[in-house]
Amino acid sequence: MLRGLQIRDMLLIDRLELDFQPGLNVLTGETGAGKSILLDSLGFVLGWRGRAELVRQGAERGEVIAWFDLPPDHPGRAVLDEAGVEIEDELILRRVNATDGRKTAWVNDRRVSGDVLRRLSETLVELHGQHDDRGLLDPKGHRALLDAFAETGAEREAVRRAWTARARAERDLASARGALEALAAEEEYLRHAVAELDALDPQPGEDEALDVQRRRMQAAERVGEDITRAHAALGLEGAEGMLIDAARRLDAAAAEVEGALDAAIEALGRAMNELAESEQGVATALEGLDFDPFELERIEERLFAIRGLARKYEVLPDALGEHAETLRGRLEALDAGAGDIAQLEAAVRAAAEDYDAAAEALGAKRREAAGRLDVAMAAELGPLKMERAVFVTEIGEAQAGPDGRDHVEFTVATNPGAPAGPLGRIASGGELSRFLLALKVSLTQATPGLTLIFDEIDRGVGGATANAVGRRLSALAEGAQVLVVTHSPQVAALGAHHWRVAKSVREGMTLSDVAPLGPQERIDEIARMLAGDTITEEARGAARALLAG
Template sequence: MLRALEIRDMLIIDRLELDFRPGLNVLTGETGAGKSILLDSLGFVLGWRGRAELVRAGAGQGEVVAVFDLASNHAAWGVLREAGLPAEGELILRRVNTADGRKTGWVNDRRVSGEVLRALSDTLVELHGQHDDKGLLDPKGHRAILDDYAGTDAALEGVRKTWRGVGSARRDLSTARAALEAVRAEEDFLRHAVAELQALGPEEGEEAVLDARRRRMQAAEKIRDDIAQASAALGYEGAEGAMSGALRWLEGASEKAEGQLDAPIEALVRAMAELDEAARGVADCLDALDFNPADLEDCEERLFALRGLARKHQVMPDALPGLAAELSARLEALDAGEARIGGLEKALREAEAAYDAAAQALTAQRREAALRLDAAVAAELEPLKMGRAVFETEVVVGPDGPEGRDAVTFRVATNPGAPAGALNKIASGGELSRFLLALKVALHVEAGQGVTMIFDEIDRGVGGATADAVGRRLKALADDGQVLVVTHSPQVAALGAHHWRVAKRVEGGMTLSEVVPLGAEEREAELARMLSGDTVTEAARAAARALLDG
């Protein structure tokens, strides 16, 4: 709720302090007295784009302060938190306009941009009238208004959920197709490389084993002849035979040598044992060095094949088994890709069908609510002397989205047979204001939701019973909240819970505007003036009293 508005040096206002209250607040006064300046000033502190020159002539700067009382769950606190501002206590907006055109705003003494002020404005105030370019006149918000009226929360959540499902299925399919296309681009390479690797069948560590074996066989060719000669020298035709002969001779002579040959014979026996061990070792070595020359060729061929394939793929030979597994997996992905694409396409069709069903259910709910809303608005237009006008909530197919596929527009025709058009294009002046009031009442949008509603000359062009109907509907809207109305109608003004008169005065050769709160007697006098003009008659006073008595 707007609790206070302070204006200093704005247009023809030098200093003004207003304390607003809950309920229906009415502002009256002669044309040109400055009522629109109040709205311009309020719009200025809320960041609205309006007049370029607002500073009072002769003043260095103009300033407007607006104080709001808000519930703890009011949407404005969320705007403040998002902007990194304190979100507690009362809400005080202040904005200054210097004579050279610079504008500076504050929220609770923290400097803010006009963007933040405008974001707060959307949660604090609704202006309804011929200059309304937000709220009910903005087609962008009509679908949300209809949804609030229809109570589509559950259906909307269902549509959003299925829309997310469609998005997820589309992303999965797109990713899989891109991956498949990337693999397809190298299909020939993969098939050839996998076949080549599988034919070779490389094993981890194989290159080191082959290299060692090859070196052994190459070395064996060089040393085998020497070792064979050594083996022959150690054998029976060589050292073994000579030592055996020597041992026989010594043993034959030992009986006559009286023990002198015993030690040499024992030493010779030991030497022959060592000689035998050496001969066996050399023979074993010869056996190990014995290989088929074809084996060396095979070993070298295998080793060269491994190293050549490694160079071709620019990896180490030991990495060939891992490369074979990787390329085989990619080839398998290619072969399985079509089947996976088919499954993902099916999942997308199912997700789209789920979305379509949810969107159709939401459309049906919106269309049914649109008919109810049209009937409710028509019922409100009748007492506002617009019974022949037509209000239509148009629900047409639009692009699919997270909130369905419906485009919603409020359309009107002011006269029978006339083509219908958008609310903000067809209606004008008093008609527009009454359309907005009828729609507002039909929607049951109450000021008690924390938004101060302002109606600017909603009674333009009407009087009598129609003006009374306008006033009673404004009063109904204000019963649980706050409504400000600028009016020239005594019937509307009489229904206000609080009344201010806007008037001009001349001071020091300068025209200034003032706003005065009215008590019971002052209200009667103001209503009488509105009824009779400059000359207030007793009949006008009696009529004013009758209006105030209801």
């Protein structure tokens, strides 16, 4: 229950503090006095989206504080627990609006986001504005209203999950079919390419190895003759033979010169050893240069084939094998595609069946709730002097979607024997207001702890009908807290607590004030509502009669 509201520097309000009570609280005042400002300020502290600029002109910032009683079983405690806010019995909301548009909020001195405020406010206050009945004219909103009454949250979530799963299965099937069609269009190319690559069977690193062999063989052709001649010059017919002859001659002469040739003979021996090593290296090189000319031709043909395929498929030579595997995988996907499509089609059928089951469960709950809502509406319309009106919630087929496949429309027949039809075509303006009141009462009576705020719900009605609306609001307030902004003296007279909103000019500045009314002040205010600016004794008498019931 809303216990109090404190407003500072918001729009036309400089300082204001109100203490609200259980039961029916009424706020009255002339048009333009600032009643909407009061609701805007309350909506601001509750995190509702409203006017962009709320700070009173000349002030640095605006501030609103609201405090509520919160019993132990109140649903708002779950929101607070999730946000990590600890409270006992009193809930204090505070929100500040700076002139630059920045907004800051606290719950029991714990800073919170606007989202937390909005989720919390849904458990605290329900506002029914003077234009809410426009929503009754649009059948698009009727399903949501019925769902709120039926409490279909779990069923709607199941339908949304099933719808998402069905849509995903259908996308997967469509994607697989598209991919299969694309593969089928290039099947001939794939089979030819895989056969061509498999026939050549290029190996990683083969291109480089063949290139090295080819260059070595080509080099052998160029230098082979020179190396052969060099090998002959080093052999017995050349340097080796000459060194052997020199060594023989020096050995024969060495005995005659008594050691004079020893060093030369030793050096010659080393030279002969080095020469032998060189001759062996040249001989080995000659053996390596010995190749089959047909082998060079074979190597060149394979090298050219590998590089030709690399250019053809626009990959590096070493990537030909990997490319072949990629193409082979596409072929395998094509060959296995029919089986995959069959599995995906089965998945689509299963997802569709799951959706149908979830949508049927949701529809069944809506149909059951529609009967209960019609009964509840009948009970509410009687006290509102519409006992002959018949309210019927019609449910038909709609295109399947994430919210099910039910079309919901509220229809009414306002007179016996008259055909039922859409609200907007059958009901008058005053009747729409009463239908809205009955519907809102039916929708919220199962929600404990809500403060209900009605902004000119009595618009378009007067006399005995306005009195009936006021009595229904008074009865609704017996077990709850109801705030009503009204221009109807009949409704105002039934309030348990009465505030007047007035606008005045002080020091050249227009300001709005809200004041609680005592017994005599209530008489004058209701008399003003009956008679206008000039309050007569007759109007005061009529006001006393209304207050006396």
